[in-house]
Amino acid sequence: xxxxxxxxxxxxxxxxxxxxxxxxxxxxxxxxxxxxxxxxxxxxxxxxxxxxxxxxxxxxxxxxxxxxxxxxxxxxxxxxxxxxxxxxxxxxxxxxxxxxxxxxxxxxxxxxxxxxxxxxxxxxxxxxxxxxxxxxxxxxxxxxxxxxxxxxxxxxxxxxxxxxxxxxxxxxxxxxxxxxxxxxxxxxxxxxxxxxxxxxxxxxxxxxxxxxxxxxxxxxxxxxxxxxxxxxxxxxxxxxxxxxxxxxxxxx
Amino acid sequence: xxxxxxxxxxxxxxxxxxxxxxxxxxxxxxxxxxxxxxxxxxxxxxxxxxxxxxxxxxxxxxxxxxxxxxxxxxxxxxxxxxxxxxxxxxxxxxxxxxxxxxxxxxxxxxxxxxxxxxxxxxxxxxxxxxxxxxxxxxxxxxxxxxxxxxxxxxxxxxxxxxxxxxxxxxxxxxxxxxxxxxxxxxxxxxxxxxxxxxxxxxxxxxxxxxxxxxxxxxxxxxxxxxxxxxxxxxxxxxxxxxxxxxxxxxxx
Numbered sequence: 001x002x003x004x005x006x007x008x009x010x011x012x013x014x015x016x017x018x019x020x021x022x023x024x025x026x027x028x029x030x031x032x033x034x035x036x037x038x039x040x041x042x043x044x045x046x047x048x049x050x051x052x053x054x055x056x057x058x059x060x061x062x063x064x065x066x067x068x069x070x071x072x073x074x075x076x077x078x079x080x081x082x083x084x085x086x087x088x089x090x091x092x093x094x095x096x097x098x099x100x101x102x103x104x105x106x107x108x109x110x111x112x113x114x115x116x117x118x119x120x121x122x123x124x125x126x127x128x129x130x131x132x133x134x135x136x137x138x139x140x141x142x143x144x145x146x147x148x149x150x151x152x153x154x155x156x157x158x159x160x161x162x163x164x165x166x167x168x169x170x171x172x173x174x175x176x177x178x179x180x181x182x183x184x185x186x187x188x189x190x191x192x193x194x195x196x197x198x199x200x201x202x203x204x205x206x207x208x209x210x211x212x213x214x215x216x217x218x219x220x221x222x223x224x225x226x227x228x229x230x231x232x233x234x235x236x237x238x239x240x241x242x243x244x245x246x247x248x249x250x251x252x
Numbered sequence: 253x254x255x256x257x258x259x260x261x262x263x264x265x266x267x268x269x270x271x272x273x274x275x276x277x278x279x280x281x282x283x284x285x286x287x288x289x290x291x292x293x294x295x296x297x298x299x300x301x302x303x304x305x306x307x308x309x310x311x312x313x314x315x316x317x318x319x320x321x322x323x324x325x326x327x328x329x330x331x332x333x334x335x336x337x338x339x340x341x342x343x344x345x346x347x348x349x350x351x352x353x354x355x356x357x358x359x360x361x362x363x364x365x366x367x368x369x370x371x372x373x374x375x376x377x378x379x380x381x382x383x384x385x386x387x388x389x390x391x392x393x394x395x396x397x398x399x400x401x402x403x404x405x406x407x408x409x410x411x412x413x414x415x416x417x418x419x420x421x422x423x424x425x426x427x428x429x430x431x432x433x434x435x436x437x438x439x440x441x442x443x444x445x446x447x448x449x450x451x452x453x454x455x456x457x458x459x460x461x462x463x464x465x466x467x468x469x470x471x472x473x474x475x476x477x478x479x480x481x482x483x484x485x486x487x488x489x490x491x492x493x494x495x496x497x498x499x500x501x502x503x504x
Contacts, residue, residue: 029281031381071349071381095347095383097323129283129323131347131381181437 024123039139
């Protein structure tokens with residue numbers, strides 16, 4: 001699904017020029033934020049990607065930290081400003097600090113005309129270290145919106161991510177690994193399942209995150225051992241006695 | 253155990269002045285590194301703390317990132333320069349970015365005389381975000397050494413950490429939480445146990461990290477299910493037939 005918006009070449013270039021003029025006084029030097037927003041829908045695990053201006057290139061929703069802003073607050077503000085997503089529980093998972101991460105040939109090509117004439121010591125020309133956050137949401141419950149630097153949104157299957165700007169492919173790989181090791185613990189907080197769900201529905205989520213088939217009996221035993229699920233009584237209605245048990249998350 | 257060194261007031265102050273003059277050209281602005289080095293010895297979980305110069309205050313081993321240095325390389329270099337610890341596997345676990353973290357009253361008091369006269373926009377006066385790394389080592393296998401800013405080393409019991417400089421108490425709490433959730437996965441890599449060990453010895457490590465007693469049978473069942481342990485055959489020598497089984501880590 002993509003949300004296309006007409007951003008004129010002029011508006012995009014004007015936006016970048018204004019940004020480059022005002023950013024050094026507003027934001028911390030050398031530190032940025034990137035967010036990996038996973039969605040789980042129709043049994044697929046996807047990542048929210050933004051098309052950068054009028055270029056053919058995609059990247060993660062990201063931005064910068066105001067000089068007097070807590071890091072976690074900046075992450076929430078950036079996500080909201082760039083995608084319209086509010087009240088998302090973001091989890092910090094990694095800080096990317098390789099020296100080569102910004103000096104990407106494609107990035108230079110994309111930004112060439114804006115960087116021409118910009119002093120070498122300009123805020124934007126410095127090396128940036130990026131603090132990365134992730135979340136897992138149901139894409140049908142959120143409505144991203146575009147802004148000047150973003151002409152298109154895409155929820156892309158994690159198995160089919162194209163080459164992104166900067167080191168964003170690596171960041172997605174790191175996020176997926178963290179999601180895999182956090183899933184049991186964060187499951188309830190992610191608020192991804194309906195009020196009630198079957199064990200089979202829950203298994204689909206795990207299979208999408210771990211990117212492999214799981215054995216039903218082992219999965220069920222493991223989930224029950226986490227002690228977060230409550231099994232609901234079946235109500236006999238003449239048809240449903242063969243239906244699978246429904247579960248809900250225990251109230252904390 | 254503490255390693256006391258006589259650093260004259262003069263040497264310490266001279267070191268700080270030289271540092272404040274040379275640092276802005278050498279290091280990235282606004283980003284620092286802190287390391288939480290846990291040790292496990294005599295069934296105790298401890299953290300390596302450094303006394304800051306001639307002050308009564310302790311903090312974590314930390315430092316700054318050179319302008320052309322990978323973040324992870326900087327972390328290893330800093331740990332080695334400040335403590336002499338080499339070849340330690342460091343795991344990045346958290347980036348601290350609250351606005352209040354550097355503007356600590358005690359820190360200001362400690363540094364007052366050095367900061368007097370320093371321009372408000374000096375590199376050192378800016379807000380710093382800190383990328384944090386942790387490791388778990390056996391303190392008997394490492395020999396920290398002092399340097400100008402460190403007059404004393406202490407391995408302090410995690411249950412008895414005093415009030416530290418900056419937000420370092422919070423950073424230790426975050427590190428301990430991460431260690432707890434990583435321990436199963438990192439166990440082999442930490443290289444903490446002897447070549448062979450009993451299940452009871454391994455349980456002591458887990459109890460120190462989780463800071464609670466564990467049930468022996470449950471612990472044993474869990475560890476065996478991780479599939480990283482190899483049980484060695486008992487060799488009958490006339491006495492040892494009542495000794496517990498010995499285990500070793502499976503070769504990868």
